[in-house]
Amino acid sequence: MSWLKNLKYLIAAASALVPLALFVPAFAMSGGCGGECASCHSITVQEAGTLLKGIGVVKEVKPAPVRGLYEVTFEQQGNTGVAYLDYGKKYIIAGQAFDIASRQPVGANAPAAKQQERLDPATLSTTDALVMGNPDGKKKLFVFTDPECPYCAKMHGELKKLVESEPDLAIYVKLFPLKMHPKAYDKARVIVAKKSLELLENSFAGKALPAATEATPKKPVDDTIRFAAAAGINATPTLVLPDGRIFPGYKDAAAMRQLLQ
Numbered sequence: 001m002s003w004l005k006n007l008k009y010l011i012a013a014a015s016a017l018v019p020l021a022l023f024v025p026a027f028a029m030s031g032g033c034g035g036e037c038a039s040c041h042s043i044t045v046q047e048a049g050t051l052l053k054g055i056g057v058v059k060e061v062k063p064a065p066v067r068g069l070y071e072v073t074f075e076q077q078g079n080t081g082v083a084y085l086d087y088g089k090k091y092i093i094a095g096q097a098f099d100i101a102s103r104q105p106v107g108a109n110a111p112a113a114k115q116q117e118r119l120d121p122a123t124l125s126t127t128d129a130l131v132m133g134n135p136d137g138k139k140k141l142f143v144f145t146d147p148e149c150p151y152c153a154k155m156h157g158e159l160k161k162l163v164e165s166e167p168d169l170a171i172y173v174k175l176f177p178l179k180m181h182p183k184a185y186d187k188a189r190v191i192v193a194k195k196s197l198e199l200l201e202n203s204f205a206g207k208a209l210p211a212a213t214e215a216t217p218k219k220p221v222d223d224t225i226r227f228a229a230a231a232g233i234n235a236t237p238t239l240v241l242p243d244g245r246i247f248p249g250y251k252d253a254a255a256m257r258q259l260l261q
Helices: 003-017 045-051 150-165 184-194 197-204 219-231 253-260
Strands: 057-063 069-076 079-086 092-094 130-133 139-145 169-175 238-240 246-248
Touching: 045 057, 130 150, 130 197, 139 150, 139 253, 150 169, 150 197, 150 253, 169 184, 169 197, 169 219, 184 197, 184 219
Parallel strands: 139 169
Antiparallel strands: 057 069, 069 079, 079 092, 130 169, 139 238, 238 246
């Protein structure tokens, strides 16, 4: 498939995912800003959320790779979408931005690192992981979770069921905050620093956590983020089985039990 056909396909897919109220056939930016755009233009997540009300829940907004646009990441019915908002805050553009030279999408729509199907279990560190089940269990299951991820919260309840039926299972919960959840990073730092499943469960329940401070370590969470990137893990929740097989996405207790057999 040529890059042009791929472009048409991606734009159609984005249109299906994001039923926007406005369609903009073309966009032009008048001159006048020759320096750093952020020094003249700004927008908050709250303001973007108000502008895009009815389209989705805005999770992140930042300058786009294309000058004169903001890149807005949002959630809609469990899916993640990206759209572009002009600096004048009048137009919303659906679809992908492509670099002409490389013929590749840029920004949040750039291809994610390919997720491996399996990794070497010996490379997984239990350091700074929260432990569920039997700490001395011979079976080891790793779970990469985000404290603001609703699917992680749902699967956490299934993990509790799983350990009840698997007495020889140790579950190591690795805090892996996604950029689309702007408060998740600091929450993960606090949870890991306290080594507290209770704080993780409070976050899943929407309860306030103690605020992160300068003294709250960043390295444990940063190490997990780097490991996940190297392994191509880019979603939560993600399971890594004792033999190293990787399974992204929500699983109930029965499905996880079957995978462990």
